[in-house]
Amino acid sequence: MDTRNLFVSKSGEILQRWLEAFPNAKAARLDAVAASASHPDLLWLRLSADADIPARFGEIRRHWAESSVIVLAEVPSDDQAIACFSQGARGYCNCHAQPALLRNVAEVVSQGGLWVGESLLARLLRATSQALPASQPGAAWTQSLTERECQVARAIADGAANKEVARQLGITERTVKAHSGAIFQKLGVRDRLQLSLLIHRNPEH
Amino acid sequence: MDTRNLFVSKSGEILQRWLEAFPNAKAARLDAVAASASHPDLLWLRLSADADIPARFGEIRRHWAESSVIVLAEVPSDDQAIACFSQGARGYCNCHAQPALLRNVAEVVSQGGLWVGESLLARLLRATSQALPASQPGAAWTQSLTERECQVARAIADGAANKEVARQLGITERTVKAHSGAIFQKLGVRDRLQLSLLIHRNPEH
DNA sequence: CGTCATCCTGTACTTCGGTCCAATAGCGGC
DNA sequence: GCCGCTATTGGACCGAAGTACAGGATGACG
Numbered sequence: 001m002d003t004r005n006l007f008v009s010k011s012g013e014i015l016q017r018w019l020e021a022f023p024n025a026k027a028a029r030l031d032a033v034a035a036s037a038s039h040p041d042l043l044w045l046r047l048s049a050d051a052d053i054p055a056r057f058g059e060i061r062r063h064w065a066e067s068s069v070i071v072l073a074e075v076p077s078d079d080q081a082i083a084c085f086s087q088g089a090r091g092y093c094n095c096h097a098q099p100a101l102l103r104n105v106a107e108v109v110s111q112g113g114l115w116v117g118e119s120l121l122a123r124l125l126r127a128t129s130q131a132l133p134a135s136q137p138g139a140a141w142t143q144s145l146t147e148r149e150c151q152v153a154r155a156i157a158d159g160a161a162n163k164e165v166a167r168q169l170g171i172t173e174r175t176v177k178a179h180s181g182a183i184f185q186k187l188g189v190r191d192r193l194q195l196s197l198l199i200h201r202n203p204e205h
Numbered sequence: 206m207d208t209r210n211l212f213v214s215k216s217g218e219i220l221q222r223w224l225e226a227f228p229n230a231k232a233a234r235l236d237a238v239a240a241s242a243s244h245p246d247l248l249w250l251r252l253s254a255d256a257d258i259p260a261r262f263g264e265i266r267r268h269w270a271e272s273s274v275i276v277l278a279e280v281p282s283d284d285q286a287i288a289c290f291s292q293g294a295r296g297y298c299n300c301h302a303q304p305a306l307l308r309n310v311a312e313v314v315s316q317g318g319l320w321v322g323e324s325l326l327a328r329l330l331r332a333t334s335q336a337l338p339a340s341q342p343g344a345a346w347t348q349s350l351t352e353r354e355c356q357v358a359r360a361i362a363d364g365a366a367n368k369e370v371a372r373q374l375g376i377t378e379r380t381v382k383a384h385s386g387a388i389f390q391k392l393g394v395r396d397r398l399q400l401s402l403l404i405h406r407n408p409e410h
Numbered sequence: 411c412g413t414c415a416t417c418c419t420g421t422a423c424t425t426c427g428g429t430c431c432a433a434t435a436g437c438g439g440c
Numbered sequence: 441g442c443c444g445c446t447a448t449t450g451g452a453c454c455g456a457a458g459t460a461c462a463g464g465a466t467g468a469c470g
Contacts, residue, residue: 104313107309107312108309108312108313108320114321115313146415146416146417148416148417148418149416156398158402159395159398159399159402161395161396161456161457162456163456171417171418171419172418172419172420174419174420174421175417175418175419177457177459178417178419179417179418180457180458181458181459181460184458190366191366191426191457191458192398192457192458193361193364193397193398193401194364196398196401196402197363197364197401197405200402200405351445351446351447352446353446353447353448354446366427367426367427367428368426376447376448376449377448377449377450379448379449379450379451380447380448380449382427382428382429383447383449384447384448385427385428386428386429389428396427396428396456397427397428
């Protein structure tokens with residue numbers, strides 16, 4: 001049976017105010033996912049201040065790839081919010097937020113919206129207004145890849161399909177996929193389109 | 206008598222879908238503010254692509270300092286969104302958005318929240334670590350596409366998957382595919398990766 | 411010699427992207 | 441009123457992309 005709202009935390013605890021907001025909500029511990037076979041529309045992820053964000057979101061993608069993730073921060077901060085949104089979160093708020101606000105967040109995210117804090121938006125807007133230096137020659141993306149991965153990355157960035165990259169480099173399509181998967185993971189991009197954008201924003205000499 | 210929702214535009218026009226969302230909404234022209242002495246909770250500001258953002262917001266501050274401003278963009282863009290939020294807007298969406306979405310935006314902003322588009326957030330998150338290239342004079346690719354196709358093309362070029370484009374523009378994934386197919390055919394590209402390369406080689410004003 | 415990183419490859423699977431068929435509705439021009 | 445265009449949407453289908461499992465070969469290094 002599908003659950004609309006699933007509250008996930010280290011202890012599996014569910015706060016009273018969460019139940020006030022969503023009487024039919026369920027709770028789960030992140031490491032006991034096998035016991036919770038539900039597929040919630042909304043996954044509420046309680047995070048402590050020192051949580052390992054990429055690891056948490058990696059686990060969530062493995063088990064609840066379809067769910068929209070809303071972070072409930074024990075100690076809200078813009079840094080943690082940025083990390084969460086960069087990992088695909090769709091909302092970020094205080095874990096002690098009022099039930100009315102939680103319902104509102106749920107409604108917004110269910111409609112495909114994002115719940116972004118005011119101070120976070122202000123911080124992000126400031127970041128765009130500050131002129132950031134252009135990337136240096138030999139930008140960082142090549143430094144985190146092996147030589148062969150760089151070759152595959154360049155070919156993909158130039159618009160080649162996997163079969164074409166395979167032909168160009170004299171390897172099988174399977175090998176191209178293996179390299180591109182490693183490249184995506186190392187550079188923190190989701191697919192070849194975002195890889196191409198990243199590479200063209202950071203040209204190499 | 207206070208008006209909860211006031212739609213402000215150059216012509217004072219009010220679209221049918223806005224009335225569907227808010228049957229008791231009022232409309233006003235920006236230059237005829239003296240005739241409209243209402244103090245709306247929410248001020249919906251329709252903006253064209255070439256609107257003078259600081260001037261518009263300056264006028265609004267003079268007459269409706271207490272109102273929360275939600276921008277209805279005729280041609281949504283992250284650049285314009287950034288300018289609006291920097292001027293204090295609390296929401297930014299497409300002026301042809303669905304009534305249900307408009308009501309949702311209203312609810313969020315009334316509760317003190319912000320309505321931020323997904324591509325804008327992605328853009329802002331990237332800006333915290335990368336310099337953004339300045340726009341170049343416009344190129345021909347926009348001339349061969351319809352208005353909606355341009356919006357889809359821009360979203361794709363920015364790295365969005367079909368589902369994300371659908372969320373951003375308030376349409377179904379099926380419609381995104383229909384538009385992107387037409388775009389590929391008109392611009393003579395094979396897929397979204399090559400579309401992105403073409404668009405970034407030919408930036409628009 | 412054992413370990414590690416790198417490069418290569420396989421099968422298998424799910425999801426995404428893209429295409430082909432179809433349709434309705436609104437709008438503006440003739 | 442008709443036509444063409446645009447926008448939107450559906451179902452169905454298939455290939456591509458991406459991921460997960462697995463493994464072998466080679467060279468560098470302690």
